[in-house]
């Protein structure tokens with residue numbers, strides 16, 4: 148059976164799926180990137196490998212997306228490397244063909260994608276402000292002494308969410324400490340945080356956007372039912388969370404790899420190679436571009452970061 152591997156490498160988490168020709172997920176894995184995307188991808192591929200019968204499943208397409216997509220695409224000899232907006236839209240459309248709005252809140256960034264008739268017509272990303280992301284919620288959870296996985300469940304028990312100023316992490320943290328000292332109930336503070344994540348999102352990435360149903364909410368934070376409920380209260384309609392919402396980027400890029408006319412000769416043993424990245428500075432002009440060099444078993448396989456051909460070390 149022919150199959151396709153899609154990998155979404157973010158700064159916080161790394162996600163991967165193997166799909167068949169009908170886009171069914173045959174294997175999936177979600178792990179923490181831990182600041183080392185290459186090692187994370189090796190672990191991810193081992194996890195995926197264990198879930199399939201390699202005598203029957205042949206990977207003929209590999210796609211990568213996410214912030215380390217170029218690096219990992221080079222490492223795996225991917226036949227397609229795509230940005231997160233396209234990958235998330237394709238993945239979501241494969242399951243929800245009528246989707247009009249995608250809310251996505253990940254570990255360190257968030258995005259909104261607007262779709263008309265199956266085509267992306269507008270989008271926005273927020274990579275600057277950590278308030279309202281998964282990393283922000285995790286740090287607030289540890290400050291409150293609860294597990295972030297329990298946040299949503301606790302939030303739903305609140306009858307009177309506390310107002311938390313969450314326009315940036317510094318304000319949110321000091322406001323949270325202040326509210327806790329004033330004796331507000333923990334569940335009310337947590338529900339207030341969920342609401343503040345939503346208002347931060349809608350006032351930043353969602354600002355000025357025409358949000359229409361059906362709305363799909365995905366990314367790691369979509370697992371928080373308190374944030375889902377807060378979104379529904381704000382937008383006044385159902386916000387759908389798919390059980391595989393955290394895998395949507397990986398699914399989308401696996402579908403793109405399947406549809407690409409170029410195929411790859413991917414082998415699981417590729418992870419046995421010794422990969423290295425090195426940044427070198429081009430000193431040929433005052434721009435001093437940082438050129439990222441990737442080598443496999445000490446042999447240079449790709450390099451990028453040069454702003455002109457004088458710094459092209461691949462074609463010297």
Ligand code: SF4
Pocket residue numbers: 429430431432433434435436452453454455456457458459
């Ligand atoms: S790559 Fe081109 S623009 Fe960049 S430092 Fe080298 S010569 Fe200058």
